[in-house]
Amino acid sequence: MHKTKEIFINGFALFSMFFGAGNLILPPFLGKNAGSLWFWVTIGFFITAVFIPMIGILAHAKLQGTMYDFGKKVSPTFSLIYCFVVYTICIALPAPRTASVTHEMAIAPYFSNSSSLVTSTIYFGLVFLFTMNRSKVLNLLGKFLTPLIIFILLAIIFVGFFTAPDMITPTTLKAPFVDGLLEGYQTFDAIASIVVGGVLVISMNFNTNTTFEEKKELITKAGFIAGIGLLIIYAGLIYNGVLFSSTFSESANRTEILNSLSNQTLGNIGSVFLSVLVALACFTTAVGIITGTADYFKGISNNSQKIFTVTAIISCLLGIAVGQFDVKYIINIALPALMFIYPITIVLIVLNVLPEKYTSTLVFKSVVAVTFLFSIPDFLGFIINPNYLVEIKNNIPFANQNLGWVLPAILSFVFSNLIKSKKQIPTE
Structure with a gap:
């Protein structure tokens, strides 16, 4: 009670x-x-x-x-x-x-x-x-x-x-x-x-x-x-x-x-x-x-x-x-x-709540870097929004909905974990 x-x-x-x-x-x-x-x-x-x-x-x-x-x-x-x-x-x-x-x-x-x-x-x-x-x-x-x-x-x-x-x-x-x-x-x-x-x-x-x-x-x-x-x-x-x-x-x-x-x-x-x-x-x-x-x-x-x-x-x-x-x-x-x-806050929250074996330093660095990179068009879109930015956003999935960072962040998480697993030396 x-x-x-x-x-x-x-x-x-x-x-x-x-x-x-x-x-x-x-x-x-x-x-x-x-x-x-x-x-x-x-x-x-x-x-x-x-x-x-x-x-x-x-x-x-x-x-x-x-x-x-x-x-x-x-x-x-x-x-x-x-x-x-x-x-x-x-x-x-x-x-x-x-x-x-x-x-x-x-x-x-x-x-x-x-x-x-x-x-x-x-x-x-x-x-x-x-x-x-x-x-x-x-x-x-x-x-x-x-x-x-x-x-x-x-x-x-x-x-x-x-x-x-x-x-x-x-x-x-x-x-x-x-x-x-x-x-x-x-x-x-x-x-x-x-x-x-x-x-x-x-x-x-x-x-x-x-x-x-x-x-x-x-x-x-x-x-x-x-x-x-x-x-x-x-x-x-x-x-x-x-x-x-x-x-x-x-x-x-x-x-x-x-x-x-x-x-x-x-x-x-x-x-x-x-x-x-x-x-x-x-x-x-x-x-x-x-x-x-x-x-x-x-x-x-x-x-x-x-x-x-x-x-x-x-x-x-x-x-x-x-x-x-x-x-x-x-x-x-x-x-x-x-x-x-x-976007950076969301990925930091998610990475910190996941099990340690999936969130190495490599995973943190790659996911945060990719999230930052792909959120730049969303950030700039509300300030200057030049023509070339429209072209870039058209080629990034969900970018026109201001969520262009989501898929790259997920892919970065998957690939960095695959790289980490290949680098690990098997224990005897």
Whole structure:
């Protein structure tokens, strides 16, 4: 009984970690555009927003280390650069996006003349204070916040099933599965699984006599519970986006769709309550990202408190600068960065969770190098997209769906394992 309770506690902790308020705005938007093909969109979204992040947690359970350990088999230099890039992306995109979501959901609907720059300045001023003081208030908020948001979302989903209009608009997506897959990148959850997963795994209250295998089993089952919870919420919100698609304006953005959905199902009071809770959840996410980033740079600088403070200041100033833009703009500028870092993150997660006999140093180096090489056209396609790049992408399988790295990565994994097996000297 005690073990079951521990599994559920850790499962809810994992759910809370991945359940960023920014993620809430993505599923209903997908549903609005998916129409009757919503199931394929959900499967695609589930792979990158739930399945891969859960595998990331399993990889942490296996490694029992930090994010640095994910890439050290490629090379120590690569791992350091990778960590730097990931943390930089975190403070430049998902952290500022929390301020933008807060402004669009909790401020702008009620204060029509409000300035997003003022909102992001006050927001990150408070984030800096909480980061420097590491207040326990955030932990208390987190314990009550997540259950409240889940309750409200389940209420929206449940009421929506019975009150939605009969008309469903046709799909506007050309490749629903791929669109769901790529929208899942915007949750940043695969990156989150390696950024804070190690901290979470280490901080779990395991008994001192718990064996490695028992810990692994606990994390696996907790991950399964968190994954099921995320899938229910995501699928429900996507489906509600489908059911209410005819009520949204064609130009409605992600936050407007979520606001409209909560207003149509729970009324004005429910919508206001959701806005406040989302703002608080965004705030705790921003503090977590910036604290984690500052901790990392402090750790590689001989535990210098000065470096921690400087990193927190730079992160908050960057948050003010980027957070004043609307959510749609931040999502658009995030795409090139995600096309660059997400494929590498996915292959590192998968390689670290596979058995050791299939993941030698040679395998790590070749798969990561090939993934990096074949993700360059996707990355450049969102920045310059010259004619010759179109020609290149036409000759790479799935490249026109921004998944040109997938098949080369798989082939590289197979061939490097074959080379490794041929090089091995038989034991007598």
